[in-house]
Amino acid sequence: xxxxxxxxxxxxxxxxxxxxxxxxxxxxxxxxxxxxxxxxxxxxxxxxxxxxxxxxxxxxxxxxxxxxxxxxxxxxxxxxxxxxxxxxxxxxxxxxxxxxxxxxxxxxxxxxxxxxxxxxxxxxxxxxxxxxxxxxxxxxxxxxxxxxxxxxxxxxxxxxxxxxxxxxxxxxxxxxxxxxxxxxxxxxxxxxxxxxxxxxxxxxxxxxxxxxxxxxxxxxxxxxxxxxxxxxxxxxxxxxxxxxxxxxxxxxxxxxxxxxxxxxxxxxxxxxxxxxxxxxxxxxxxxxxxxxxxxxxxxxxxxxxxxxxxxxxxxxxxxxxxxxxxxxxxxxxxxxxxxxxxxxxxxxxxxxxxxxxxxxxxxxxxxxxxxxxxxxxxxxxxxxxxxxxxxxxxxxxxxxxxxxxxxxxxxxxxxxxxxxxxxxxxxxxxxxxxxxxxxxxxxxxxxxxxxxxxxxxxxxxxxxxxxxxxxxxxxxxxxxxxxxxxxxxxxxxxxxxxxxxxxxxxxxxxxxxxxxxxxxxxxxxxxxxxxxxxxxxxxxxxxxxxxxxxxxxxxxxxxxxxxxxxxxxxxxxxxxxxxxxxxxxxxxxxxxxxxxxxxxxxxxxxxxxxxxxxxxxxxxxxxxxxxxxxxxxxxxxxxxxxxxxxxxxxxxxxxxxxxxxxxxxxxxxxxxxxxxxxxxxxxxxxxxxxxxxxxxxxxxxxxxxxxxxxxxxxxxxxxxxxxxxxxxxxxxxxxxxxxxxxxxxxxxxxxxxxxxxxxxxxxxxxxxxxxxxxxxxxxxxxxxxxxxxxxxxxxxxxxxxxxxxxxxxxxxxxxxxxxxxxxxxxxxxxxxxxxxxxxxxxxxxxxxxx
Amino acid sequence: xxxxxxxxxxxxxxxxxxxxxxxxxxxxxxxxxxxxxxxxxxxxxxxxxxxxxxxxxxxxxxxxxxxxxxxxxxxxxxxxxxxxxxxxxxxxxxxxxxxxxxxxxxxxxxxxxxxxxxxxxxxxxxxxxxxxxx
Numbered sequence: 005x006x007x008x009x010x011x012x013x014x015x016x017x018x019x020x021x022x023x024x025x026x027x028x029x030x031x032x033x034x035x036x037x038x039x040x041x042x043x044x045x046x047x048x049x050x051x052x053x054x055x056x057x058x059x060x061x062x063x064x065x066x067x068x069x070x071x072x073x074x075x076x077x078x079x080x081x082x083x084x085x086x087x088x089x090x091x092x093x094x095x096x097x098x099x100x101x102x103x104x105x106x107x108x109x110x111x112x113x114x115x116x117x118x119x120x121x122x123x124x125x126x127x128x129x130x131x132x133x134x135x136x137x138x139x140x141x142x143x144x145x146x147x148x149x150x151x152x153x154x155x156x157x158x159x160x161x162x163x164x165x166x167x168x169x170x171x172x173x174x175x176x177x178x179x180x181x182x183x184x185x186x187x188x189x190x191x192x193x194x195x196x197x198x199x200x201x202x203x204x205x206x207x208x209x210x211x212x213x214x215x216x217x218x219x220x221x222x223x224x225x226x227x228x229x230x231x232x233x234x235x236x237x238x239x240x241x242x243x244x245x246x247x248x249x250x251x252x253x254x255x256x257x258x259x260x261x262x263x264x265x266x267x268x269x270x271x272x273x274x275x276x277x278x279x280x281x282x283x284x285x286x287x288x289x290x291x292x293x294x295x296x297x298x299x300x301x302x303x304x305x306x307x308x309x310x311x312x313x314x315x316x317x318x319x320x321x322x323x324x325x326x327x328x329x330x331x332x333x334x335x336x337x338x339x340x341x342x343x344x345x346x347x348x349x350x351x352x353x354x355x356x357x358x359x360x361x362x363x364x365x366x367x368x369x370x371x372x373x374x375x376x377x378x379x380x381x382x383x384x385x386x387x388x389x390x391x392x393x394x395x396x397x398x399x400x401x402x403x404x405x406x407x408x409x410x411x412x413x414x415x416x417x418x419x420x421x422x423x424x425x426x427x428x429x430x431x432x433x434x435x436x437x438x439x440x441x442x443x444x445x446x447x448x449x450x451x452x453x454x455x456x457x458x459x460x461x462x463x464x465x466x467x468x469x470x471x472x473x474x475x476x477x478x479x480x481x482x483x484x485x486x487x488x489x490x491x492x493x494x495x496x497x498x499x500x501x502x503x504x505x506x507x508x509x510x511x512x513x514x515x516x517x518x519x520x521x522x523x524x525x526x527x528x529x530x531x532x533x534x535x536x537x538x539x540x541x542x543x544x545x546x547x548x549x550x551x552x553x554x555x556x557x558x559x560x561x562x563x564x565x566x567x568x569x570x571x572x573x574x575x576x577x578x579x580x581x582x583x584x585x586x587x588x589x590x591x592x593x594x595x596x597x598x599x600x601x602x603x604x605x606x607x608x609x610x611x612x613x614x615x616x617x618x619x620x621x622x623x624x625x626x627x628x629x630x631x632x633x634x635x636x637x638x639x640x641x642x643x644x645x646x647x648x649x650x651x652x653x654x655x656x657x658x659x660x661x662x663x664x665x666x667x668x669x670x671x672x673x674x675x676x677x678x679x680x681x682x683x684x685x686x687x688x689x690x691x692x693x694x695x696x697x698x699x700x701x702x703x704x705x706x707x708x709x710x711x712x713x714x715x716x717x718x719x720x721x722x723x724x725x726x727x728x729x730x731x732x733x734x735x736x737x738x739x740x741x742x743x744x745x746x747x748x749x750x751x752x753x754x755x756x757x758x759x760x761x762x763x764x765x766x767x768x769x770x771x772x773x774x775x776x777x778x779x780x781x782x783x784x785x786x787x788x789x790x791x792x793x794x795x796x797x798x799x800x801x802x803x804x805x806x807x808x809x810x811x812x813x814x815x816x817x818x819x820x821x822x823x824x825x826x827x828x829x830x831x832x833x834x835x836x837x838x839x840x841x842x843x844x845x846x847x848x849x850x851x852x853x854x
Numbered sequence: 855x856x857x858x859x860x861x862x863x864x865x866x867x868x869x870x871x872x873x874x875x876x877x878x879x880x881x882x883x884x885x886x887x888x889x890x891x892x893x894x895x896x897x898x899x900x901x902x903x904x905x906x907x908x909x910x911x912x913x914x915x916x917x918x919x920x921x922x923x924x925x926x927x928x929x930x931x932x933x934x935x936x937x938x939x940x941x942x943x944x945x946x947x948x949x950x951x952x953x954x955x956x957x958x959x960x961x962x963x964x965x966x967x968x969x970x971x972x973x974x975x976x977x978x979x980x981x982x983x984x985x986x987x988x
Contacts, residue, residue, distance in 0.1 A: 839921040
């Protein structure tokens with residue numbers, strides 16, 4: 005567990021670090037790449053910009069120079085030398101016209117290269133050779149020269165033949181303009197412009213130089229930028245520049261020097277001249293802008309990177325938190341599972357101990373019996389013990405089965421009509437032997453019973469009560485007292501329900517408070533020296549609680565060590581729709597004798613319900629006194645209900661004494677104990693009969709009714725009762741002939757007419773062949789050859805007959821609740837257990853037929 | 855022997871059966887009929903043929919009859935056998951239980967055959983509810 009947790013942590017941390025590194029790497033790469041890319045783009049843009057710039061400038065130069073040359077041509081055309089013979093007038097006209105066009109100098113150019121100034125100071129050409137050769141070839145040409153004062157002048161030469169002073173004929177007329185005119189018109193040196201330009205000759209010497217350049221040669225200028233270092237590099241640039249000038253190509257390069265920073269240099273040739281335009285754009289400012297952009301870009305990138313990392317960290321943190329929580333939850337679940345499995349293994353070890361004990365007894369006793377096979381007494385003794393042990397073993401196994409049913413959610417509650425008086429009766433008779441064996445006092449108290457007939461799973465209700473009672477007996481010492489009480493009150497669930505309280509109280513060893521919390525958990529038993537010798541699975545209470553809860557009830561427990569324990573069950577039961585027999589008896593004069601006041605009063609209540617007003621008293625002596633008194637008044641009691649166990653003289657002695665007073669009285673002994681042993685003695689003492697406790701209304705009614713015959717001639721109806729189904733026809737499916745005969749014998753007592761079907765198929769056939777409404781009901785065995793009862797029921801239910809919904813009652817020997825559920829699921833109306841009980845069948849038939 | 859002794863010998867619940875069937879004469883009639891019942895033979899035959907499905911059904915029927923007649927011992931053994939046969943397959947403990955069923959059945963046959971013949975004879979005449987001629 006720990007390791008896997010660490011593994012998860014390591015994985016998390018590793019991926020976090022990996023992602024961090026990746027992030028940093030990718031973003032740095034992006035920043036770097038973008039910086040490069042932007043530099044590249046800037047330089048590309050520079051080239052495009054520069055080339056168009058210089059194109060503009062050279063175009064401008066071309067038009068400006070072209071215009072000036074055209075002016076010169078026009079001058080020559082208007083004032084021709086042939087027109088006037090007057091030289092002065094000619095020169096005046098030329099001067100006038102030239103000045104009007106802005107020329108500051110005007111001269112005639114001889115074949116030898118001499119100037120004859122017409123206007124302005126004497127000039128000379130700085131580089132006369134190319135100019136002269138062009139002039140001789142009668143081309144138009146522009147060149148730079150200077151006047152006597154050293155002012156730089158741009159000279160425009162246009163071929164023209166005029167008479168010169170020397171007598172020669174000129175080859176050209178040359179006009180001069182100050183250099184500033186060119187640089188102004190071309191805006192070569194505008195302040196604040198990013199680009200400045202020079203005009204140079206092939207050898208690098210300046211024709212026109214921008215202000216911030218010094219020296220006379222641009223190449224020298226370039227060399228000086230490198231300041232003596234890396235001369236080779238400067239020379240390389242110069243060579244390239246010269247080569248492109250020679251080839252007339254445009255040249256574009258980015259120079260990087262320490263002194264001037266990065267500069268973009270662009271060079272192209274200018275028309276009409278031997279000049280070249282060199283434009284230079286220092287990148288200083290641009291670079292600043294670009295690097296500011298780059299910085300911003302880097303910052304933004306880093307910021308983004310940071311945000312992403314932060315989010316990642318958050319996500320990882322959250323994930324880590326979740327993982328940790330999950331791991332904790334897993335740990336808790338694991339802990340729980342271990343606890344549960346521990347409880348189960350403890351249970352198994354307890355169980356194996358508990359199972360081994362009776363098993364050992366069985367094995368041992370079998371061995372003893374085998375060894376003493378001829379000694380019948382011994383064998384009988386062994387067999388008795390074996391039988392006891394097996395019963396105990398069976399109980400254990402049943403508990404385990406129940407528990408596994410509960411745990412797998414398969415325990416189903418049946419809902420059948422039960423009579424609480426019957427339930428209590430059977431309960432009392434089941435626990436009697438155990439109570440007798442431990443010589444415990446057993447009190448049963450029933451009071452405020454609203455309805456005896458309710459709907460409930462009788463088997464499970466019995467199980468619950470038996471569990472509580474046998475626990476009480478087990479954990480109460482010999483001679484202790486066990487109280488069982490039952491009472492009812494109106495249910496909050498409505499009129500169709502009744503709330504039943506069941507209480508089992510003992511004065512036994514009790515339970516420790518810490519165990520009280522766990523008493524209803526599976527597989528728990530108080531681990532204590534006091535109880536180690538008492539067998540049990542530790543499942544009983546868990547099963548009990550489950551059943552009570554499944555019935556929709558609650559169970560509470562109060563207990564104190566050494567003082568005793570009280571279990572209190574409250575459950576709302578549905579009232580059964582049975583028409584209660586009108587239980588009314590003649591108005592007998594009766595006396596109830598019981599040492600429990602509650603008991604007396606409850607009995608009196610019940611008696612009142614069946615039409616009898618009775619007296620009561622709490623001990624034998626006073627009972628005898630009361631009998632005497634009534635006798636003297638000639639108003640004898642007719643029936644006396646006498647508790648067996650009374651303080652002072654007991655029931656039997658009391659009966660004897662009463663018999664001594666009067667003879668014409670029925671004395672009935674009431675008791676929660678088994679009276680078989682005292683029966684003889686009691687009869688001899690004059691007891692007329694017995695009524696078992698608890699005293700329900702019905703118990704009293706049926707217990708007292710026989711005396712109605714002897715007392716007064718109350719007509720008994722029960723004689724006719726069995727024949728309540730006179731003439732009713734019932735189809736009985738049962739594969740065994742003997743069983744069929746028994747059933748027929750029993751059921752014909754009810755006046756029923758039965759037809760026998762030997763299996764499901766015959767049953768279906770018979771039903772099909774009968775007229776509609778011929779049969780009133782079908783009694784169906786489940787396990788039959790050819791076709792089972794379940795299948796037959798499904799076929800009958802699927803028939804297209806009006807009476808296809810005929811009541812079908814299942815009869816089976818397997819009274820598991822699952823079987824019963826299956827019967828009901830496939831369409832049967834009710835279920836009776838085998839061997840069939842005539843009363844039960846009569847009850848069902850009455851329900852369905854009437 | 856009379857019916858009470860007969861039930862004691864075959865390991866049954868005399869009081870229970872008389873109370874339920876409402877008279878000794880009926881019990882006697884059914885007990886005698888038990889000898890003619892084919893379930894036990896079917897059980898033996900099915901087991902012989904290793905047809906455990908039929909054997910289960912036969913055991914089940916036998917169990918039902920025993921329940922009806924309150925033959926407690928045979929009911930218990932046949933019921934156990936029935937549970938063992940429920941799966942429809944042979945299991946090692948079946949043989950032992952078959953022997954038990956056989957023994958219980960034999961006991962019943964012997965006891966019923968030992969019933970006083972005159973007791974068997976009075977069945978027709980006895981009225982219902984009267985606890986017949988023993």
